Amino acid sequence: MHEISGTDRWHRLIPWLFLLPAMLFFTVYVISPILQSIWISFFDWDGFGDKVFIGLGNYVELGEDPLFWTSLKNNILWLVFYMLAVPLGLGVALFLNQQVLGIRAVKSLFFFPFVISQVIVGVVFAWFYDPSYGLLQKALGLFGMGPLPILADETLVTYGIIAAGLWPQIAYTMILYLTGLNNLNPEQIEAARMDGAHGWKMLRHVILPQLRPATFLAIVVTVIGALRSFDLVATMTGGGPYGSSSVLAFFMYEQAIFNYRMGYGAAIATVLFAIMLIYISFFLWRMLRAERG
Amino acid sequence: MFPTPIQKTSPLTQISYRIALPLSIVLWLLPMFAVMMTSVRSIGDINAGNYWGWPKDWMLVENYSAVFGNTNMGRYLLNSVLITVPVMVASVALATLAGFSLAKYRFRGRIAIFATFIGGNFVPFQILMIPVRDLTIDLGLYDSIWALILFHTAFQTGFCTLFMRNFIVDLPDELFESCRLDGASEWHIFRKIVLPLVRPALAALAVLIFTFVWNDYFWALVLVQSDEVRPVTAGISALRGQWLASWQLISAGSIVAALPPVILFFTMQRHFIAGLTLGATKG
Numbered sequence: 021m022h023e024i025s026g027t028d029r030w031h032r033l034i035p036w037l038f039l040l041p042a043m044l045f046f047t048v049y050v051i052s053p054i055l056q057s058i059w060i061s062f063f064d065w066d067g068f069g070d071k072v073f074i075g076l077g078n079y080v081e082l083g084e085d086p087l088f089w090t091s092l093k094n095n096i097l098w099l100v101f102y103m104l105a106v107p108l109g110l111g112v113a114l115f116l117n118q119q120v121l122g123i124r125a126v127k128s129l130f131f132f133p134f135v136i137s138q139v140i141v142g143v144v145f146a147w148f149y150d151p152s153y154g155l156l157q158k159a160l161g162l163f164g165m166g167p168l169p170i171l172a173d174e175t176l177v178t179y180g181i182i183a184a185g186l187w188p189q190i191a192y193t194m195i196l197y198l199t200g201l202n203n204l205n206p207e208q209i210e211a212a213r214m215d216g217a218h219g220w221k222m223l224r225h226v227i228l229p230q231l232r233p234a235t236f237l238a239i240v241v242t243v244i245g246a247l248r249s250f251d252l253v254a255t256m257t258g259g260g261p262y263g264s265s266s267v268l269a270f271f272m273y274e275q276a277i278f279n280y281r282m283g284y285g286a287a288i289a290t291v292l293f294a295i296m297l298i299y300i301s302f303f304l305w306r307m308l309r310a311e312r313g
Numbered sequence: 314m315f316p317t318p319i320q321k322t323s324p325l326t327q328i329s330y331r332i333a334l335p336l337s338i339v340l341w342l343l344p345m346f347a348v349m350m351t352s353v354r355s356i357g358d359i360n361a362g363n364y365w366g367w368p369k370d371w372m373l374v375e376n377y378s379a380v381f382g383n384t385n386m387g388r389y390l391l392n393s394v395l396i397t398v399p400v401m402v403a404s405v406a407l408a409t410l411a412g413f414s415l416a417k418y419r420f421r422g423r424i425a426i427f428a429t430f431i432g433g434n435f436v437p438f439q440i441l442m443i444p445v446r447d448l449t450i451d452l453g454l455y456d457s458i459w460a461l462i463l464f465h466t467a468f469q470t471g472f473c474t475l476f477m478r479n480f481i482v483d484l485p486d487e488l489f490e491s492c493r494l495d496g497a498s499e500w501h502i503f504r505k506i507v508l509p510l511v512r513p514a515l516a517a518l519a520v521l522i523f524t525f526v527w528n529d530y531f532w533a534l535v536l537v538q539s540d541e542v543r544p545v546t547a548g549i550s551a552l553r554g555q556w557l558a559s560w561q562l563i564s565a566g567s568i569v570a571a572l573p574p575v576i577l578f579f580t581m582q583r584h585f586i587a588g589l590t591l592g593a594t595k596g
Contacts, residue, residue, distance in 0.1 A: 032420070034418065034499050035414040035415075035418035035420050036414075036420075038410045038413055038414035038418075038499075038503070039410070039414045039415070039426065041407050041411075042407040042408060042470050042474055043411070045466060045467035045470055046429070046430065046433060046470055048448070048467065049441070049445060049448075049464055049467030049468060050433040050441060050467060051429065051433060052444070053440070053441040053443075053444035053445050053448075054433075054436060054440050054441065056443075056444040057440045057441070057442075057443055057444055058440075060443055060444070067443075114315075114316055115337070117314070117315070117316065118316075118318065118319045118330070119318065119320075120319060120330075120331070120334075126334060126338060128578075128579065128582060129338050129341070129342060131578075132342075132575060132578065133341075133345070135524055135571075135574045135575055135578045136528070136571045136574070136575065137527070137528035137530065137545075137546050138528065138530065139528075139530050139546045139550055139570075140549065140567045140570060140571050143348075143553065143563060143564075143567050144345065144347075144348050144567070145344060147344075147348070147351075147560065148347065153362060155344070155347055187344075195586055195589060195590060199590035204315060206314065209315055218317075222315065223315070227315050244435055247437055248437055248438070250438070250531055251530045251531065254530070254550075255530075255553075268439070269437060269439050272439040272442070273439065273442070273531075273534075273535075276442065276443060277534075277535070282443050285439075285442075285443060289439040289440040289442065289443075290440065292437045292439055292440065293436060293437055293440040296436060296437050299435070300435045300436070303432075303435070304428050304431060304432055307431065308428060311424075
C-alpha cells in the first residue's frame with residue numbers, strides 16, 4: 021500500500037495550473053460559443069426578444085432559400101479554384117529557388133501581398149477591375165475587347181474575387197514550398213540525376229514526395245482560407261450583384277447583423293462549421309498520428 | 314538542389330532568367346504599383362482619366378496630409394496599435410505557459426486538450442460570432458477596444474499554443490531533470506530555463522500575431538462601431554464610403570494602413586517566415 025501524499029497531489033496539479041489561463045480564455049471565447057451557436061440555430065430569435073424553439077425550422081428554411089444555395093455553390097467554387105494556389109505557389113517557388121544576386125529581395129517582394137490586409141487587397145483589385153478606368157480594361161482594350169465589368173457581372177463576379185484572393189494565397193503557398201525546397205535531401209537528388217532523371221520526371225518522382233509536408237500544409241491553409249473568405253467579398257462587392265457573389269460566411273453575417281435573424285444566422289454558421297469540421301478532423305487525425313510516431 | 318542551379322545552364326537560359334526575374338516582379342506587384350502611383354496624383358489627373366500614366370502633378374504631401382488631416386486615420390492607426398500590442402503580449406504569454414505544460418508533463422487528457430487548441434484555431438469565425446457578440450455586450454465591453462483585445466487574445470492563444478508546444482517539445486528533457494534534482498520548483502524551471510530558451514519562438518510568434526490581428530476585419534465589424542475605437546481595416550472601409558471617387562485619398566489611406574505590417578515583415582523577415590512555415594519540413 022502506498023498513500024497519496026500531499027506533494028504528490030500537488031505535483032499532479034502543476035501542469036493544470038500552467039494550462040489554466042489559456043484554457044479559460046479559449047473555453048469562454050471559442051469552445052463554448054461553438055456549442056451555443058449550434059443551440060441558437062434551433063431557435064427563432066431576433067437578438068433582443070425571447071427565443072422561440074423551432075427545431076429544425078431554420079435548416080428547413082435554408083433548404084428553400086436560393087441565396088443559401090448560391091452561397092454554398094460559391095463556397096465550392098472558392099474551394100476548387102482557390103486550390104490553384106497550391107500548384108501556382110509551387111511554380112513560383114521553383115522559379116525563385118536559385119542563388120543569384122538579389123534573389124532574397126525578390127522572394128520578399130513576391131511574399132509581400134500576404135502581409136497586407138485583405139481589405140486593402142480588395143480595394144486594390146476593385147480598382148484593377150473597374151470597368152471605366154481599371155488596368156484590366158486597358159489590357160483588354162489592347163486586344164480589341166470591350167470593357168468587361170467583372171464585379172457587376174453575376175456569372176464572373178465570384179471568379180474575379182477568387183482571383184484577388186489568389187494573389188496573397190499564392191504568396192503563402194510559395195513561401196511554404198520555398199522552405200520545403202530548402203530542406204530537400206541533396207544526396208537523393210544527386211543519385212536520381214546520376215540515373216538520368218531530370219525535369220518533370222525528377223519533379224514527380226523525387227522532389228514532390230519530399231515536399232509532401234509542405235504540400236499538406238499548403239492544402240490545409242488554402243482550404244481554411246477558402247472557407248473563411250469574408251473580407252474580400254465584403255469589401256469588393258458586399259455579396260452583390262443581387263447576392264450572386266455571396267459566400268456562407270458573408271450570408272451569415274448579413275442575416276444576423278442586418279436582418280436581425282440570429283437563429284437563421286446561427287444555422288448558416290453551423291453548416292459552414294460542419295463543412296470545416298471535415299477538414300479539421302482530417303488535419304487533427306494526421307497530426308496526432310505523426311505525433312505518435 | 315532543384316531545379317538545376319541557373320549557373321550550370323546555358324548562357325541563353327541564364328540571360329533569360331535574369332530578364333524574367335525583374336519582369337515577373339513588376340507583373341506580380343502591378344496592382345500595388347498602381348495604387349502607389351494613384352496615391353500621389355491630383356484630383357485633376359483622376360478626373361482627366363489619367364490613371365495609369367505618369368502623374369502630372371505630384372501631390373504626395375497634399376494627399377497624405379489630407380488623409381491624416383481630414384479624416385480619423387490617425388485615430389484608426391492608434392486604435393490598431395492599442396488593440397494589437399496587448400493581444401500580442403497576452404496571447405504569447407498564455408500560450409507559453411500552456412505550451413510548456415503540454416510539451417513537458419505527461420497527464421491524462423493532454424492530447425485531447427492539445428487537439429482542442431489546434432482544432433479551435435481553424436473554426437470559421439461565424440460560428441463564434443453571435444455568442445461572442447452577446448458576451449461582449451453582457452460584459453459592457455461592446456464598442457470598446459477591450460472587446461477586440463479579449464477576443465483576439467483568446468483566439469490567437471490556440472495558434473500560439475500549437476506553436477509553443479511544438480517548440481518546447483524539442484528542448485532536451487535532461488535540462489529539466491537536472492534542475493528538478495537540484496530541487497528547483499516547477500515555476501523556477503519555467504522562468505529560468507523555458508523562458509530564455511523560447512526567445513526565438515517568441516519573436517516569430519509576436520510578428521505573426523501582430524500581422525493577423527492588425528489585418529482583422531470581421532471582428533472589427535462585429536464588436537465595435539464608432540470611429541473612436543475602430544481599427545484601421547474597418548476605418549479604411551468606412552472611408553471608402555465617404556470618399557467614393559476620390560481614389561487618390563483611398564489609395565493613400567490604404568498605403569498608410571498597410572505600412573505597419575509591411576515594415577514589420579521586412580525588418581523581422583527571418584522570424585516571420587520561420588513562424589509561418591512551421592511544419593513545412595516535417596510532419
